[in-house]
Amino acid sequence: MRTLLGLGAHQEDIGDLRQLQLAPLRGKGSLRLSMGIGMAFVAAFTMITTRVALPVASGWLAVMLLFGLLSYRAFAKLPLGDPKLQGGAEFHMCNRHAFASAVLWILPFWLQGGAPGLDHSLAMWAIALLMMLTLAMIAHSVPSTCLLFIVPVSLSAAIALIRGGAPQLAGVALVAGLLLCAFSLRFAQSYIRFRRAEEVLHEKSETVSLLLREFEETxxxxxxxxxxxxxxxxxxxxxxxxxxxxxxxxxxxxxxxxxxxxxxxxxxxxxxxxxxxxxxxxxxxxxxxxxxxxxxxxxxxxxxxxxxxxxxxxxxxxxxxxxxxxxxxxxxxEQIARMARFDNLTGLPNRLHLTENLGRALGHATEAKTRCALMILDLDRFKAVNDTLGHPVGDKLLAQVAARLKSMMEPGMTCGRLGGDEFAVVLPNVQDAKEAEDLAHRIIATLSRPYVVDNHQLFVGASVGYAMGPQDGATVETLTRNADLALYKSKDKGGNVVAPYVPSLHAQAEERRVMEQELRGALDRGEFELYYQPVVTAEDGTLNGFEALIRWTNQTLGNVSPGRFIPLAEDSRLIAPIGEWVLRTACAEAMRWPSNLKVAINVSAEQLTDPNFAAVVVSALAQSGLPPQRLEIEVTESVFLRDGGGAAQLLDQLIALGIRLSLDDFGTGYSSLGYLRKTQFSTIKVDRTFVVGAAKGATESIAIIRAVVALADSLGMSTTAEGAETELEVETIRTLGCSNIQGYYYGRPMPASDVLALFRPPDSLPCAAA
CATH class of the missing domain: 3.30.450.20 (PAS domain)
Incomplete structure (x- = not known):
């Protein structure tokens, strides 16, 4: 209402509203002019008959005629209702002309004087009322224009009637004026709302038609x-x-x-x-x-x-x-649904799909009183492939592994990839655990065959753990967790092993968790200590060095053997800081020994995959002052199987620094001749199993030791026999030609303080005796 009257605040659509109000006035100029002139003549004639002086009435008529013509010409030029214009100026012009017209129509009431006669006032009010009705019909959409004419004229008529002695008629005049005002306001509201709705409907119809045409065409x-x-x-x-x-x-x-x-x-x-x-x-x-x-x-x-x-x-x-x-x-x-259930790299079912299949197999086994099995397998030595040759080669290797695994599946079986290098096999109907174990062994044998990826020959194995449902787990979550525990057990055994789930694995898993938790703070608490085992010359028993061996004593776990915590340190990525501590501590201790003694340090395959390892070695030597020739790095053959050449390059860098290199456990698991050709080892260490066998007269052990000694001599390397505990074993080693001997016969691993005690007085270097 305030906006219709021009009293509202600024609004974005005010121009559109003004044009809707002004549009009905377009083309009504002639009607307004004719009505105004006609009613002006009627009013002038009435004034003359009611004793208004002829010059006065004529003068008023002349003014009205002039005003009507001027107003007609002014509005004829206006673009009323033009949607391209705001319409504000035209709106205000209508209001000004309405008020001016009201002033002119007020005058006839008072042309007789300050106390007009009743008949004059009634006649003028009748004519003015007709004018108000005419304006309300013509300008119904502009209520402010109507009000600016009706209100002054109605008030003037009421006052004139009161002065003429008819107050009751004055009330009627006021009521009539108020009714006309209310009518104008309400009618204007209804009219504008109707036009607004009509325009919106028209726009919607146009939009729908346009959209339909656009829809059909494009x-x-x-x-x-x-x-x-x-x-x-x-x-x-x-x-x-x-x-x-x-x-x-x-x-x-x-x-x-x-x-x-x-x-x-x-x-x-x-x-x-x-x-x-x-x-x-x-x-x-x-x-x-x-x-x-x-x-x-x-x-x-x-x-x-x-x-x-x-x-x-x-x-x-x-x-x-x-x-x-x-x-x-x-x-x-469908492709997205497949991607949600299948692994993109291998094309095998993913964890979600395997879980669903396992749930169905477990449900059927429970209902039919049969058995099912879940087998989880993890690739051995796969991480080294990614670390050294890159993830693209690792991905291609995984694809080949998946193809081999899929080729072994029988009807009803499902194999899939859980993530990384971990796979799973669901067996819906199995007679007993032996059936699952036999398949696991066949899988290990198949996956352990060599792979060729981008001209690289790669070797990986597999560790397998399995659980039988429903006796090892009545739900998918329980069966999966128990198969995982079995997998951990198989990896603890060194890989390429099949391990079934047994209830005791829960206790072992808890023990492993506690051990890992304690291991993470062991360095900060100073719980590690290095022990040193003597290495002597086989010919005369002269001491030529020590092998550094780590020991861990924990307040909760007590003395923990390296065989238990070293694999855990490798799995939990703690071996790097522990290995660095061993290296720096051993070098510092060796500087307190006579200058002709070397120190040997075992290095795991995990350390050799760290590109910063060579820098750590150089830093340890520089910090301690130990000459590189007095440091010997011991590695096992498995180092070369766990990477695609990166370890060999790193070892060549260490050899170039003058550091000695020893190949430990020679011949115990893999053929090492190729590694001896590629890497310049200083020493080959013969495993204790061959030493014991040779002492007992086993021809195979004797032949192996002789072959190793001959091979080492031809390559300019020395040999060290490990684990010599008896005089017979020592004499056998000497007879077979080994260069050095290490074992309890010459000394058990001892703390650093006991090693220093061997060198007192300083100028005497006694041989360590058993």
Whole structure:
């Protein structure tokens, strides 16, 4: 209301509102002029008959005629209702002219004097009332204009009637004026609301028409209609094109026949087409219904939505709907669904898919009183491939592993990738644990064969743990957890091992967890200590060095053997800081020994995959002042199998610094001749098992030691026999030609303080005796 009267605050759509108000005034200028002139003559004639002086009445008439002509000319030039203009100036001009006209129409009431006669006042009020009614009809959309004319004229008429001695008629005049004002305001509100609604409806109709035209011309969708017999009508060119036919041929064709294609003759319709036909038969709306269609003999997928059409009397006319081809979207959705259930790299089922299959297998085993099995396997030495040759090579290796694993699956079995280098196999029906274990051994044998990836020959093994359902776990989560525990057990045994789940694994897992937790703070608490075992010359028993061996004493766990915590340190990535502590401590201690003694330090494969290891070695030597020739790095053959050449390059860097290199446990697991050719080892260490065998006269052990000694001599290397504990073993080693001897016979591992005690007085170097 405030906005209609021009009293409201600034609004964004004020211009649009003003044009709606001014539009009805367009073309009404002649009517206003004729009404104004006519009523002015009537008023002048009335004034003369009611004893108003002729010059006065004539003068007023002349002013009214002049004002009417000027107002007509002013409004004739105005673009009233032009939507391109704001309309504010025209709105205010209407108000000014209305008020000026009101002032001119007030004058006739008082041209007789300050106390007009009752007959004069009544006559003037009757004429003014007719003018007010005329203005209210012409300017009904501009209530401010009406009010600026009606209010002053009504007040003037009321005052004149009171002065004429008719107060009751004055009240009637005021009430009439108020009613006309209220009428103008309400009518203006209703009119503007109606016009606003009409414009909105028109805009919506235009928008819908535009969208429909745009939809038909550019959209991939199409509109369709049927009659009450479900026959196609008003077939659009786009629908005809989608169906591979012409609009004329499709007109009047049953919708179901058009969608079914060749299946129309046989009646073998897809279920979704039957469902759509039933809904249309029951005159039910449907939305986003995916139906298969046959276009030109090729299957497609359409998405259809439709509602029944009714006339004004509610009579059923048919269906109107929209359709689109979603074949590509459906293919994409199927691909996404597959990606959610299958591993992208290997194409095998992923964890989600395996879990679902295991759930079904476990449920069937529970109901049928049978057994199922879950086998989890982890690749051995795979991390070294990624670390040294890069992830692309590792990914290709995983793809080959997956192909081998898949080729071993029998009907009903499911193999999949859990993530990283971890795989799983679900066996839905197994007779006993032996069946699962036999398959696990076959898997290990198959996966352990060499791989060739980008001209690299790679060797990986597999550790397998398995659990039987439902006795090892009545739920998927429990069975999976227990198979994981079995896998940890197999890896603890060194890899390439099959381990079944046993209840005691829970206690071992808890022990492992506690040990790892304590191990993480062991360095900070100073719980590690180095012990040193003597290494002597075989010929005369002269001491030539020590091997540094780490020991761990924990307040909670007590003395923990290296065989237990070293593998855990490697798995938990703690071996690097522990190994660095060992290296720096051993070098510092060796500087307190005579200058002819060397110190040997064991280095794990995990340390050699660290590109910063060489820098750590150089830093330890520089910090301690130990000459590189007095440091010997011991590695096992497994180092070379766990990487694709990176360890060998790192060892060559250490040799170039003058550091000695020892190959430990020679011949115990793999053929090492190739590594001896590629890497310049200083020493080959013969494992204790061969020493014991040779002392007992085992020809195989004797032959192996002789071959190792001959090979070392030909390559300019020395040999060290480990684990000599008896005089017979020592004499056997000497006889077979080994260079050095290490074992309890010459001394057990001892703390650093006991080593220093061997060198007192300083100028005496006694041989360590058993």
């Amino acid at each position: 959209s991939a969708d199409w509109l369709w209609q049927t009659d009450n017999a479900r026959r196609l009508i008003h077939v659009s060119p786009r629908l005809a094109y989608a169906l591979g036919s012409s609009a004329e041929a499709l007109e009047g064709l049953p919708l179901l026949q058009a969608l079914a294609g060749d299946a129309w003759e046989t009646g073998q319709f897809p279920k979704t087409l039957h469902d759509m036909a039933e809904r249309m038969k029951r005159r039910e709306s449907f939305s986003n219904l995916i139906v298969p269609v046959t276009i030109g003999g090729k299957p497609r997928w359409w998405e259809l939505s439709a509602s029944p059409r009714l006339d004004d009397q509610g009579k059923y006319l048919g269906f109107r709907g929209v359709g689109s081809d979603v074949t590509e979207q459906r293919a994409s959705a």
